Amino acid sequence: MITFLQLVINGLALGAAYALVALGFVFIVNATGAVNFAHGDLVMAGGYAAVGLGSLAQIPAVYFLPLVAVIMFVLGVALALLAYFPLINRPPSTVFISTLLCGIILQNAFVVLFGPQAHAAPPLLKSGVAHFGEIEISVQAIGTMVVAAILIASQYLLFTRTQIGRRLRATAEDRQMAQAVGIPAFALIAATFGLGTALAGIAGALLANQFFVYPTGGIPLSVYAYIAVVIGGWGSIAGAVIGAMIISLFQVVVSAYVSYAAATGLLYVTLLLIFVVRPQGIFGERVQRRA
């Protein structure tokens, strides 16, 4: 029982990290409707930023996390200028491909800048493990969960309770109409890419302590974020968090009973079965396509 509980705790900790990864992805989906397939690589970029800053000054990550966010915001705006705005009037699949290509450019830039080996970033506060009875959990995992909870709540409030959030949603729904009613759509889209990338960067900085960063490490993260958002229902923040938890459930809990590869395979098979039964995602609503 204790082992199972420990597994669930570990699963939640990993799920929180994945939720953080999915959060930036769903942010861009909500404001532009575009799938950013460079997202996982941007998470890695955040991790590398933390590695670089950490090697300059031996201080806990919490002090330079804002700086990582700022650097990543700039990178996100650059991504929008390079891979989104030139293609804004083209089919959505074009942006999918352009971000995929940007991901390749990033992966190889990592090799050039940091080499092919894996790096670890400094911990958020300190390394070490906290004990709750017989359950143990690393301080970094607790920090990740707290940061994830704060950012998930803020994003939810941003989209549902603020004027900016409503404007972002209006822009995603119909950009031209949004512009017609005076919403500065282009600035908002650029800011969205910036913020979504900053979220990716924070996720990367936190993940880079426990799980390391390496040039191709972003590819599975892009896939996980994509899966989490699809399982949870396109654009739903709560759904993306649940989707992230389901993925980590497979990777931590299921893989304790079968092999890791079998657990991953089961995750994909489950995903495909979900598609067969509910093509709109578990929490998505079926709507008739407007003719």
Place this chain on the structure above:
Amino acid sequence: MLSWFLSGIRLPLVLATAALAADALFFANPYDMRILTLCGIYALLVLGFQFVFGHAGAVSLAQATFFGIGGYITGIVATHFGAGFLVTFPLSIAGPVLLAVVVGVPVLKLEEHYFSLATLGIGLVVLLLAIQWSDITGGTNGLPGIPSIDLAGLVLSDRRSVLYFVWGLVIVGCLISYQVTRGLYGQAFHLMREDRVAASALGLNIAHLRFAAFILSAAYGGAAGALMAHVIHVVSPENLDLALMVTCLTMTVIGGRTRIAGAILGAILIVHLREWFRVLENYYMIAYGLAALSVLILAPYGLVGAIERLRAMLFGRSPGPKPPSVSEQAPQAAPAGHYDHILAAENVTLAFGGVRALDGVSFTLRDGEIVGLIGPNGSGKTTLLNVISGLYVCDQGQVTFRGRDITGAPAHLISRRGIARTFQHIHLVDDLSALDNIALARAGIDGAGLLKAISTVGHDRLLERARRIAMAAAERLGITSVVMEPCGGLPYGTRRRVEVARAIATGPALVLLDEPAAGLNEQEQLDLAERIKTFAADGITVVVVEHNLVFLAALAERLICLDRGKVIAAGLPDAVRRDPAVIEAYLGLGASEPIPIAAGAP
């Protein structure tokens, strides 16, 4: 013959092909031959990918999976059982096709991003299997020692013969691709990709088209994978992974996603780009990514598309085919048996969330009458047309057409039974000529299909007949002088007529026209009204959704008025116009005058 060479970009293509062939035949050293062989294999892979990604417009991420499966089947059967190419090659095509058949039905139903992820998921499952099932697949190391191509004893052991053999198969692949896309069937893909709603309303079965494209891409992928296994003598998980998928996608985007020349150009360019950029060492993948991104941004239709546009800019558009000199009336779909009303709607109800767009709508139509469907904005007129034509499924109620229940039937079947429609917002393919837009009305009804397209020799008779019927429809709408122009450049009123002509070309028993007079001046309206009357004279029942009562007064024998999803009046135009409920709906409470049909009329 000379004009054939000079039209389009045929001349540069012929010259480039000749240069490539000369290089392969006379100048290539063994290393070049190996590179050119790889180009041919990738060209096959991309030709296949073009079906699903280019023609069907779906971003499949399973193309590398099909390639890998083909390679593994060749590897396993050749090394474990010692079978020759004539056995392994068909099996390597059949395997991926089988997978595509099994997963295709559920996966192809998914919308855009979900479809991409599902195909990615399939690829990842297959990749895991290839790594884990190491007794058979060799695990991460793969299967080495795959023999050269063995054609019943004739072993292709030298690089030159392998090069010729692979490119021979590329030519076969090009021919099949050409056959599939050149005729009416290929244009059906064009319409489906640009406008799914219009395609299903014209009787095209979108699920069938997407399925066919997916199967074809799997077959080509398997063939390319099998060849790769023979050429490099090993098959490993690298043949299945995402990096290969990205390469395939990049080649397709750079070359051009719907052009055969694009597949070949993309494959040759990317393979060589990687060779040339190798001197950049670690930077070469960055340069490669940037180059691909630039083409994606600067040349939306790939390099071949860019060359075509450049040619059109420098030398003008090459004259297209001449319009057909004879025309042929569209045959009308025959009724199944005796019926009382051509169309009967009974208690049709449809809610969007909390809004009751249609609330218990019932009415009947007689053969050959012209009925105006009126009502204020948002009263449910277009929604009603969408339910009748099968684009929406109603929550309750029944629609009967010529005595058969069509409630909930898919749009393409309803269209094939004899209901045609136009749209409030124009649904035409901008870069096809008006004639070909109209001709597309025949693709679904005349059963343009994959096998028929592949086995067509010489002119596509389906397309020729469709164009003759389109010409007759164009004559009925008075637009013969512009039929060879691309639709995108035509004036608004003309495009509306092209849509009406397209509806008539299906040979309908019932046409639903959604605001056909919008944007026309009075003279054009009168002219259109006269033409619509001739449809009714031929026995076609016509429903016209309009706000414009002047236009309807000259046209409709009966009016049906909707308000907030309910029929509030139906009958002779004059009676409906004077109906208090109609007046209230249009002019507000307290008004007592009948709705004027024209300025100054009582």
